[in-house]
Amino acid sequence: ESRAFGQDATVAGFDWGSYLEKSGYLAAPLSCFRHAPLCAQWEDIYVGLKVEVLNTHTALPSKVYWIATVVRLAGYKALLRYEGFEDDDSCDLWCNLGTADVHPIGWCAVNSKLLVPPQEVHQKIKDWKSYLMERLVGAHTLPVDFHVKMADSMRCPFRQGVRLEVVDRSQVSRTRYAVVDTIIGGRLRLLYEDGGLGASGEVLSDFWCHMWSSLVHPVGWSERVGHTIKETDKNVNMSSHPAFRKVLQDSVPNQFKKLRTVYMGDTFFEEGMKLEAIDPLNLGNICVASVRKVLLDGYIMVGIDGVEIGDGSDWFCYHASSHAILPVGYCQNNNIILTLPPGYVQESFTWPKYLEEMGAVAAPRRLFNTDAVGHGFTAGMKIEAVDLMEPRLVCVATVRRCVGRLLLLHFDGWEPEFDQWVDCQSPEIYPVGWCEITGYQLQPPIGPE
Amino acid sequence: AADATGRKWEQKQVQIKTLEGEFSVTMWASDDKK
Numbered sequence: 001e002s003r004a005f006g007q008d009a010t011v012a013g014f015d016w017g018s019y020l021e022k023s024g025y026l027a028a029p030l031s032c033f034r035h036a037p038l039c040a041q042w043e044d045i046y047v048g049l050k051v052e053v054l055n056t057h058t059a060l061p062s063k064v065y066w067i068a069t070v071v072r073l074a075g076y077k078a079l080l081r082y083e084g085f086e087d088d089d090s091c092d093l094w095c096n097l098g099t100a101d102v103h104p105i106g107w108c109a110v111n112s113k114l115l116v117p118p119q120e121v122h123q124k125i126k127d128w129k130s131y132l133m134e135r136l137v138g139a140h141t142l143p144v145d146f147h148v149k150m151a152d153s154m155r156c157p158f159r160q161g162v163r164l165e166v167v168d169r170s171q172v173s174r175t176r177y178a179v180v181d182t183i184i185g186g187r188l189r190l191l192y193e194d195g196g197l198g199a200s201g202e203v204l205s206d207f208w209c210h211m212w213s214s215l216v217h218p219v220g221w222s223e224r225v226g227h228t229i230k231e232t233d234k235n236v237n238m239s240s241h242p243a244f245r246k247v248l249q250d251s252v253p254n255q256f257k258k259l260r261t262v263y264m265g266d267t268f269f270e271e272g273m274k275l276e277a278i279d280p281l282n283l284g285n286i287c288v289a290s291v292r293k294v295l296l297d298g299y300i301m302v303g304i305d306g307v308e309i310g311d312g313s314d315w316f317c318y319h320a321s322s323h324a325i326l327p328v329g330y331c332q333n334n335n336i337i338l339t340l341p342p343g344y345v346q347e348s349f350t351w352p353k354y355l356e357e358m359g360a361v362a363a364p365r366r367l368f369n370t371d372a373v374g375h376g377f378t379a380g381m382k383i384e385a386v387d388l389m390e391p392r393l394v395c396v397a398t399v400r401r402c403v404g405r406l407l408l409l410h411f412d413g414w415e416p417e418f419d420q421w422v423d424c425q426s427p428e429i430y431p432v433g434w435c436e437i438t439g440y441q442l443q444p445p446i447g448p449e
Numbered sequence: 450a451a452d453a454t455g456r457k458w459e460q461k462q463v464q465i466k467t468l469e470g471e472f473s474v475t476m477w478a479s480d481d482k483k
Binding site: 041044050067104105106108109110113114115116117128129132133136137138139140141142143144 | 458461463464465466467468469470471472474475476477478479
């Protein structure tokens, strides 16, 4: 699948450890990412922990290990210092704690591997047994089943050949039937059922998203809530593609993330109500918008004021609990520049005047999910984030701003016009080192920082 | 046992096998039963 990606950070020589050290930035802690593997267990991982790790400073022909201490954490990555080096950082190494060559103390003895000190300190300590006893007794190490738990937490309820409904990237107001092709770290490569194959069998139309994305739904969802769905063009034959060769299986609701329940009583969104919304086609902009249609189960269709084509094909479906719809005045209250409809200027635009002019009312503030959540992100933190406009790409990114539950993400090396607003609980953002543990390709920063 | 942050730990006897020989030490690992 590598041809489907852009650049490969490893091949390009990108290394998170030296990148963080050079920039002086912090990585967002793992506890910020509830959907990330081992998030719940990561509170047991901290500076001072002892591990057994591959010894890369030895002339021995066989693979040997040595004991090291975690001296710094950055997402899944840890800066380790071999025992015996004390305050000397010359042989410190960045390791991904989720990868195979980092183990709990005791692993080597159980697996008949030898612990051998690095050449630099081998002769420095005369009595290694006493030295290690002093350093290890009463210290903490990884749980024995650390890697088993890691594997368990990466299980996915989907498999190749599962059918679902997903937003149509060529017309965002409708959904389309798609089939799961590839799964990497819970990210699904979806092939539209009538996406078509090129002359050499290549897929002409696909979509990537996390299995917990709000853009994917079980088969039958569109009909149930009243969303438009494109019927599959039966003339397009995909049967030569591996994902379509098996008996396809329809997905069911319990394979998807359950959204917060909303009550659509007398006081719900109504057609014509005004709000502020993240532009689905320009995710760095929060725009003046309108409710265009109310669906069932708490979903609404929203249009961006002043730029609509007029046939509804650019409306976008949001759940009432979505972070991407905001009450009028949200931008002003949070010092964000609101993107106005053409013909309006920042100096003279006010919501009361606009509402009067349009003969519209603002959607009631209580309908929005703007509850503050203690997410733990702060500006300047580094993460791995999906470019939602090109969702197959997971990129090196920085949290530029935190406003309530919204994060403004900057893709390192790219112009600010590519920045994107995301929810702090978005499943499309990951801790540093996530790509390495899942085998997903990471896009390195473009050009010098 | 729980530490000041509320983390629960259990004591483990672990083996260390070096070129100089094998010995055991008592360490703490997170409590699997928590």
